[in-house]
Amino acid sequence: MASTRTDRSLTGAVIAVARNVTGEIAADPAALTDVNYPPDQALNCAGFETIWVGVEIDGGSSPTATLEPLFYDPGAADGARWGRLLVGAAPGLTPLAAPVVQVTPALPSGQLVELRVDGWPKVFLRRTAVANATGTTGMRILARVGRPRPASGR
16 A cells, blocks of 8 residues: 655655554654654655545554644754644634644554645654554554645745
Protein backbone atom coordinates (compact mmCIF):
# COMPACT_ATOMS: atom_id res chain seq x y z
CA MET A 1 0.00 0.00 0.00
CA ALA A 2 2.77 2.49 0.85
CA SER A 3 5.98 3.62 -0.77
CA THR A 4 9.10 4.86 0.97
CA ARG A 5 10.18 8.45 0.30
CA THR A 6 13.30 10.07 1.66
CA ASP A 7 12.66 13.77 0.96
CA ARG A 8 9.66 14.08 3.33
CA SER A 9 7.68 15.95 0.65
CA LEU A 10 4.24 14.79 -0.38
CA THR A 11 3.52 14.57 -4.10
CA GLY A 12 0.71 13.31 -6.30
CA ALA A 13 -1.44 10.41 -5.19
CA VAL A 14 1.49 8.51 -3.67
CA ILE A 15 0.95 7.19 -0.15
CA ALA A 16 4.25 7.90 1.60
CA VAL A 17 5.67 6.32 4.73
CA ALA A 18 5.95 9.30 7.09
CA ARG A 19 7.41 7.20 9.94
CA ASN A 20 8.53 3.61 10.34
CA VAL A 21 8.45 2.20 13.88
CA THR A 22 9.91 -1.19 14.81
CA GLY A 23 9.05 -3.32 17.83
CA GLU A 24 5.95 -3.23 20.00
CA ILE A 25 4.16 0.07 19.46
CA ALA A 26 3.40 2.66 22.15
CA ALA A 27 2.34 6.29 22.37
CA ASP A 28 5.03 8.90 21.67
CA PRO A 29 6.46 11.02 24.53
CA ALA A 30 4.40 13.92 25.88
CA ALA A 31 7.35 16.37 25.94
CA LEU A 32 7.37 18.27 22.62
CA THR A 33 11.14 18.65 22.18
CA ASP A 34 13.40 18.34 19.15
CA VAL A 35 14.95 15.20 20.69
CA ASN A 36 11.55 13.48 20.82
CA TYR A 37 10.36 14.94 17.51
CA PRO A 38 13.34 15.57 15.16
CA PRO A 39 12.52 18.41 12.74
CA ASP A 40 14.30 16.60 9.90
CA GLN A 41 11.72 13.79 10.17
CA ALA A 42 8.75 16.13 9.66
CA LEU A 43 6.61 16.12 6.53
CA ASN A 44 6.69 19.08 4.18
CA CYS A 45 3.02 20.00 3.78
CA ALA A 46 3.61 23.34 2.02
CA GLY A 47 0.96 23.85 -0.64
CA PHE A 48 -1.67 21.64 1.00
CA GLU A 49 -4.70 22.61 3.04
CA THR A 50 -5.12 19.01 4.21
CA ILE A 51 -3.36 15.66 4.12
CA TRP A 52 -4.66 12.11 4.48
CA VAL A 53 -3.05 9.95 7.19
CA GLY A 54 -3.30 6.33 8.23
CA VAL A 55 -1.37 3.46 9.76
CA GLU A 56 -0.21 -0.04 8.89
CA ILE A 57 0.33 -2.06 12.08
CA ASP A 58 2.08 -5.43 12.08
CA GLY A 59 1.04 -8.20 14.47
CA GLY A 60 -1.20 -7.96 17.50
CA SER A 61 -4.92 -8.50 17.72
CA SER A 62 -6.93 -5.57 16.30
CA PRO A 63 -4.40 -2.86 17.25
CA THR A 64 -5.16 0.81 16.62
CA ALA A 65 -3.26 4.10 16.84
CA THR A 66 -4.45 7.68 17.33
CA LEU A 67 -2.42 10.42 15.62
CA GLU A 68 -2.13 14.18 16.02
CA PRO A 69 -0.26 16.63 13.81
CA LEU A 70 2.44 18.75 15.45
CA PHE A 71 3.49 22.01 13.76
CA TYR A 72 7.08 23.34 13.88
CA ASP A 73 8.06 26.95 14.62
CA PRO A 74 11.82 27.29 13.93
CA GLY A 75 12.00 30.67 15.71
CA ALA A 76 10.82 29.36 19.09
CA ALA A 77 12.97 27.85 21.85
CA ASP A 78 13.32 24.07 22.12
CA GLY A 79 10.36 22.75 24.08
CA ALA A 80 8.14 25.39 22.44
CA ARG A 81 8.96 24.76 18.74
CA TRP A 82 6.38 22.01 18.28
CA GLY A 83 2.79 23.10 18.75
CA ARG A 84 -0.78 22.25 17.95
CA LEU A 85 -3.44 24.02 15.92
CA LEU A 86 -6.76 24.32 17.71
CA VAL A 87 -9.51 23.61 15.21
CA GLY A 88 -12.88 25.30 15.53
CA ALA A 89 -15.75 26.45 13.36
CA ALA A 90 -15.11 28.04 9.96
CA PRO A 91 -15.06 31.86 9.88
CA GLY A 92 -18.57 33.32 9.93
CA LEU A 93 -20.12 30.32 11.71
CA THR A 94 -21.15 30.24 15.35
CA PRO A 95 -19.12 27.47 17.03
CA LEU A 96 -21.04 24.85 18.99
CA ALA A 97 -18.04 24.21 21.25
CA ALA A 98 -14.60 25.59 22.03
CA PRO A 99 -11.78 24.88 19.57
CA VAL A 100 -10.07 21.52 20.13
CA VAL A 101 -6.74 19.89 19.35
CA GLN A 102 -6.94 17.95 16.11
CA VAL A 103 -6.54 14.16 16.52
CA THR A 104 -7.60 11.21 14.44
CA PRO A 105 -10.01 8.58 15.68
CA ALA A 106 -8.38 5.29 16.70
CA LEU A 107 -7.11 4.05 13.34
CA PRO A 108 -6.82 0.37 12.40
CA SER A 109 -4.58 -0.65 9.52
CA GLY A 110 -5.89 0.34 6.09
CA GLN A 111 -7.99 3.38 7.03
CA LEU A 112 -7.12 6.97 6.05
CA VAL A 113 -8.48 10.16 7.64
CA GLU A 114 -8.10 13.79 6.53
CA LEU A 115 -6.19 16.26 8.75
CA ARG A 116 -5.92 20.04 8.35
CA VAL A 117 -2.33 21.28 7.95
CA ASP A 118 -2.81 24.77 6.41
CA GLY A 119 0.32 24.53 4.23
CA TRP A 120 2.69 24.21 7.19
CA PRO A 121 6.23 23.38 6.00
CA LYS A 122 7.07 20.99 8.89
CA VAL A 123 4.40 18.65 10.29
CA PHE A 124 5.18 15.65 12.52
CA LEU A 125 2.58 12.91 13.03
CA ARG A 126 2.64 11.97 16.73
CA ARG A 127 1.08 8.82 18.19
CA THR A 128 -1.05 10.03 21.10
CA ALA A 129 -2.51 6.64 21.96
CA VAL A 130 -2.35 3.00 20.94
CA ALA A 131 -4.73 0.19 21.82
CA ASN A 132 -4.29 -3.58 21.75
CA ALA A 133 -0.54 -3.17 21.17
CA THR A 134 0.48 -6.47 22.78
CA GLY A 135 2.17 -8.64 20.18
CA THR A 136 2.67 -5.86 17.64
CA THR A 137 6.01 -5.89 15.83
CA GLY A 138 5.99 -2.50 14.12
CA MET A 139 3.98 0.09 12.30
CA ARG A 140 4.16 2.61 9.52
CA ILE A 141 2.49 5.99 9.66
CA LEU A 142 1.25 6.84 6.18
CA ALA A 143 0.49 10.17 4.53
CA ARG A 144 -0.69 11.42 1.15
CA VAL A 145 -1.68 14.79 -0.25
CA GLY A 146 -5.13 16.13 0.43
CA ARG A 147 -6.72 19.37 -0.76
CA PRO A 148 -4.34 21.98 -2.21
CA ARG A 149 -4.15 25.46 -0.67
CA PRO A 150 -6.00 28.10 -2.65
CA ALA A 151 -3.79 30.11 -5.02
CA SER A 152 -4.36 33.25 -2.91
CA GLY A 153 -2.53 31.53 -0.02
CA ARG A 154 -5.15 32.89 2.42
